[in-house]
Amino acid sequence: xxxAILSIGDELVTAGTIDSNSExxxxxxxxxxxxxVQRRVVGDDxxxxxxxxxxxADVCEALLITGGLxxxxxxxxxxxxxxVLAPGRPLESDPVALQxxxxxxxxxxxxxxxxxxxxxxxxxxxxxxxxxxxxxxxxAGRLGECMIFAMPGPPHEMQTMFLDxxxxxxxxxxxxxxxxxxxxxxxxxxxxxxAERLGPITARDSCPLVGITVSESIVTARIQAKGxxxxxxxxxxxxASVIMRQWRPYAFGRDDxxxxxxxxxLLRESDRTLATAxxxxxxxxxxxxxxxxxxxxxxxxxxxxxxxxxKTSCLGVPQQVLQEHGAVSEPAVCVMAEGALxxxxxxxxxxxxxxxxxxxxxxxxxxxxxYVGLGQSRGAHVIVSIRRFEFxxxxxxxxxxxxxxxxxxxxxxxxxxxxxTALLWEVSASVDC
Amino acid sequence: xxxAILSIGDELVTAGTIDSNSExxxxxxxxxxxxxVQRRVVGDDxxxxxxxxxxxADVCEALLITGGLxxxxxxxxxxxxxxVLAPGRPLESDPVALQxxxxxxxxxxxxxxxxxxxxxxxxxxxxxxxxxxxxxxxxAGRLGECMIFAMPGPPHEMQTMFLDxxxxxxxxxxxxxxxxxxxxxxxxxxxxxxAERLGPITARDSCPLVGITVSESIVTARIQAKGxxxxxxxxxxxxASVIMRQWRPYAFGRDDxxxxxxxxxLLRESDRTLATAxxxxxxxxxxxxxxxxxxxxxxxxxxxxxxxxxKTSCLGVPQQVLQEHGAVSEPAVCVMAEGALxxxxxxxxxxxxxxxxxxxxxxxxxxxxxYVGLGQSRGAHVIVSIRRFEFxxxxxxxxxxxxxxxxxxxxxxxxxxxxxTALLWEVSASVDC
Numbered sequence: 001x002x003x004a005i006l007s008i009g010d011e012l013v014t015a016g017t018i019d020s021n022s023e024x025x026x027x028x029x030x031x032x033x034x035x036x037v038q039r040r041v042v043g044d045d046x047x048x049x050x051x052x053x054x055x056x057a058d059v060c061e062a063l064l065i066t067g068g069l070x071x072x073x074x075x076x077x078x079x080x081x082x083x084v085l086a087p088g089r090p091l092e093s094d095p096v097a098l099q100x101x102x103x104x105x106x107x108x109x110x111x112x113x114x115x116x117x118x119x120x121x122x123x124x125x126x127x128x129x130x131x132x133x134x135x136x137x138x139x140a141g142r143l144g145e146c147m148i149f150a151m152p153g154p155p156h157e158m159q160t161m162f163l164d165x166x167x168x169x170x171x172x173x174x175x176x177x178x179x180x181x182x183x184x185x186x187x188x189x190x191x192x193x194x195a196e197r198l199g200p201i202t203a204r205d206s207c208p209l210v211g212i213t214v215s216e217s218i219v220t221a222r223i224q225a226k227g228x229x230x231x232x233x234x235x236x237x238x239x240a241s242v243i244m245r246q247w248r249p250y251a252f253g254r255d256d257x258x259x260x261x262x263x264x265x266l267l268r269e270s271d272r273t274l275a276t277a278x279x280x281x282x283x284x285x286x287x288x289x290x291x292x293x294x295x296x297x298x299x300x301x302x303x304x305x306x307x308x309x310x311k312t313s314c315l316g317v318p319q320q321v322l323q324e325h326g327a328v329s330e331p332a333v334c335v336m337a338e339g340a341l342x343x344x345x346x347x348x349x350x351x352x353x354x355x356x357x358x359x360x361x362x363x364x365x366x367x368x369x370x371y372v373g374l375g376q377s378r379g380a381h382v383i384v385s386i387r388r389f390e391f392x393x394x395x396x397x398x399x400x401x402x403x404x405x406x407x408x409x410x411x412x413x414x415x416x417x418x419x420x421t422a423l424l425w426e427v428s429a430s431v432d433c
Numbered sequence: 434x435x436x437a438i439l440s441i442g443d444e445l446v447t448a449g450t451i452d453s454n455s456e457x458x459x460x461x462x463x464x465x466x467x468x469x470v471q472r473r474v475v476g477d478d479x480x481x482x483x484x485x486x487x488x489x490a491d492v493c494e495a496l497l498i499t500g501g502l503x504x505x506x507x508x509x510x511x512x513x514x515x516x517v518l519a520p521g522r523p524l525e526s527d528p529v530a531l532q533x534x535x536x537x538x539x540x541x542x543x544x545x546x547x548x549x550x551x552x553x554x555x556x557x558x559x560x561x562x563x564x565x566x567x568x569x570x571x572x573a574g575r576l577g578e579c580m581i582f583a584m585p586g587p588p589h590e591m592q593t594m595f596l597d598x599x600x601x602x603x604x605x606x607x608x609x610x611x612x613x614x615x616x617x618x619x620x621x622x623x624x625x626x627x628a629e630r631l632g633p634i635t636a637r638d639s640c641p642l643v644g645i646t647v648s649e650s651i652v653t654a655r656i657q658a659k660g661x662x663x664x665x666x667x668x669x670x671x672x673a674s675v676i677m678r679q680w681r682p683y684a685f686g687r688d689d690x691x692x693x694x695x696x697x698x699l700l701r702e703s704d705r706t707l708a709t710a711x712x713x714x715x716x717x718x719x720x721x722x723x724x725x726x727x728x729x730x731x732x733x734x735x736x737x738x739x740x741x742x743x744k745t746s747c748l749g750v751p752q753q754v755l756q757e758h759g760a761v762s763e764p765a766v767c768v769m770a771e772g773a774l775x776x777x778x779x780x781x782x783x784x785x786x787x788x789x790x791x792x793x794x795x796x797x798x799x800x801x802x803x804y805v806g807l808g809q810s811r812g813a814h815v816i817v818s819i820r821r822f823e824f825x826x827x828x829x830x831x832x833x834x835x836x837x838x839x840x841x842x843x844x845x846x847x848x849x850x851x852x853x854t855a856l857l858w859e860v861s862a863s864v865d866c
Contacts, residue, residue: 013459027448037475052471192549211443282724290739301743427542
């Protein structure tokens with residue numbers, strides 16, 4: 001079934017009020033294997049509403065409308081539906097709806113305000129849909145091949161009406177049919193590279209359907225599988241496995257997984273610990289690690305050495321290194337990673353120093369230049385691998401990418417991925433110090 | 434000016450992904466007295482996109498489109514715009530866009546993936562809109578009386594393109610009538626207390642209109658003033674001043690101000706420095722401070738002493754204190770704050786230790802128990818003030834409230850507010866150690 005959702009209200013079309021009804025209805029439809037082809041919001045304008053109803057009825061089999069059924073002059077859904085469903089003919093009063101209104105006001109103080117009488121009206125040829133929770137009755141009608149349901153705006157009234165009255169009338173696919181969704185997340189490869197690795201899986205007519213999105217530098221493959229439950233489940237899992245494999249080693253998890261939860265699981269499994277030494281990220285990397293409940297099992301803590309003085313006093317970065325190479329340099333990040341290992345006793349350390357801006361960039365080290373050092377304690381030995389990046393974006397994006405990149409570098413090591421595995425935005429090959 | 438907003442993406446039309454671009458654009462338009470007549474979301478379907486463009490261009494003077502400009506097969510905005518703006522004619526490559534792509538990939542490892550070349554294409558008769566932050570160029574065209582702008586989906590790319598490239602071209606209304614908005618932010622008092630302090634200012638028919646919202650524990654008064662520019666401006670500023678005064682000392686700023694920017698300005702003005710010592714917040718407090726550009730002028734850095742061992746080795750918390758009182762205790766936070774001062778040489782220190790959950794709560798120290806210590810270096814003396822809180826919410830909310838509370842405590846001291854100033858969720862009076 002193809003459905004469309006139309007939300008009506010001046011407050012929804014301008015900013016500040018989230019159209020939660022539309023979101024809820026889309027979720028209800030998706031979980032029942034119906035396809036939402038369009039979501040639309042128009043203001044309290046009779047002609048706009050009528051036009052929207054006409055256009056939407058033309059592209060779907062079920063049109064779900066919310067809002068504009070109240071008693072005030074800016075409630076125009078009834079009149080607009082009349083313009084479309086019974087043009088030129090006046091609205092008529094629904095006797096059942098009138099009875100409901102009379103009962104509603106009977107046990108309440110005061111008389112029914114005359115304006116509420118309008119709520120019993122509906123276009124000729126339509127039906128009234130009961131609303132046990134309020135005065136705004138719904139309206140059910142049909143235009144061509146499209147069933148139309150107008151429901152009230154208050155969420156609890158709308159939801160009850162939809163579940164009890166509307167849903168049973170929708171021409172939904174066989175109840176055996178479900179729609180399952182999953183996301184596979186990757187970091188450190190570009191969107192186009194990610195798409196090329198998946199190849200024909202992402203074709204628009206493939207089954208299950210796979211689309212690629214990017215949010216906060218995380219590339220996500222969204223999988224949608226339809227059909228009878230066991231088949232859809234199998235297809236979903238197959239597609240997820242294939243994508244995880246094609247995106248190896250960049251894919252770090254599914255759905256609610258994050259880079260820090262993925263790294264946390266690997267550290268926990270291998271019984272290893274981690275310390276951090278941050279400059280430009282200012283604590284963001286530690287924050288991401290501590291976002292995960294139970295992180296105290298593997299994250300010991302770290303240093304935010306934002307000034308040169310703290311880099312020297314806390315982590316032992318020699319003043320000579322700072323003077324000759326600067327705080328954003330290979331030698332500096334190397335000592336930061338070593339110092340964090342030595343002073344914490346952890347098995348791994350991640351050190352970050354860079355230029356997050358808005359000032360501080362130069363020709364040899366432009367804005368976005370970040371060194372990430374990964375320290376490993378191997379018995380009496382310490383190995384530090386360093387990679388240099390130039391992250392695009394503003395201060396916030398550069399720091400976010402630096403912290404995520406550090407986590408992915410550690411993840412690669414924990415998985416024994418080749419040291420040569422490329423990472424997005426890297427500008428020089430990895431070196432050991 | 435009548436505007437319409439079209440968002441494109443399968444993930445937006447089905448449930449689960451909020452269409453934040455549309456919300457942001459509607460806000461931008463509203464603040465410039467432009468009317469949004471419709472907001473529409475369609476999936477990644479070429480015919481649906483083309484139809485939406487045609488229908489919307491018919492009802493507005495400016496159509497703002499976001500999404501579908503990436504390099505993957507489900508990015509169909511370019512093709513659909515071609516169907517509408519140059520039907521039957523192939524897309525053409527834009528030389529400036531090609532140059533941008535070549536430059537973009539030049540300093541990055543590997544070749545440009547062939548799929549990215551599609552991003553330089555646009556319908557004949559349209560113009561390319563530069564995107565300094567990504568590979569997805571925008572497209573500007575016209576259909577009848579309607580200006581059309583297609584912008585990329587990633588919010589920071591879209592917002593920059595809208596503000597720098599699109600906005601200056603829009604036929605905005607006469608500057609004579611404007612809608613001005615401002616927000617006044619406060620932290621540490623409850624919403625109902627905040628409302629009571631404002632009194633009749635928040636009545637629905639007051640002018641300017643003032644509403645109170647709460648987001649991430651920040652209480653905000655949103656002011657909206659309409660009319661000719663000087664009058665609206667005057668009303669807005671008057672209302673903001675009154676609210677700042679009524680909410681003293683909790684109100685910390687307006688619009689884009691944050692607690693960390695407010696604290697940063699005060700530290701900078703008084704030429705003082707700050708160090709941090711974090712346990713349960715894991716670096717979040719440092720991250721908030723470093724969010725502010727130029728924070729190196731007053732934030733020296735700090736410690737993330739997540740384990741007991743690091744509390745002892747880095748900050749000198751005696752093992753006896755940890756054994757007798759625990760890491761979440763008044764004596765522990767006191768030494769953390771002292772240690773951070775002594776080891777950094779900063780003028781102020783903020784120390785946080787608490788139980789963020791989901792486990793670890795007990796009857797004497799329930800989940801959400803957090804001690805915040807504020808250290809002040811006064812010549813040879815060190816003063817540490819400690820407050821104890823029980824923050825409601827989950828792991829993430831508790832840590833966010835702990836970091837914000839620490840910033841507000843420091844702000845009160847920098848403003849010489851009475852030490853007795855109440856703070857939301859405090860469970861015992863402040864003590865000095």
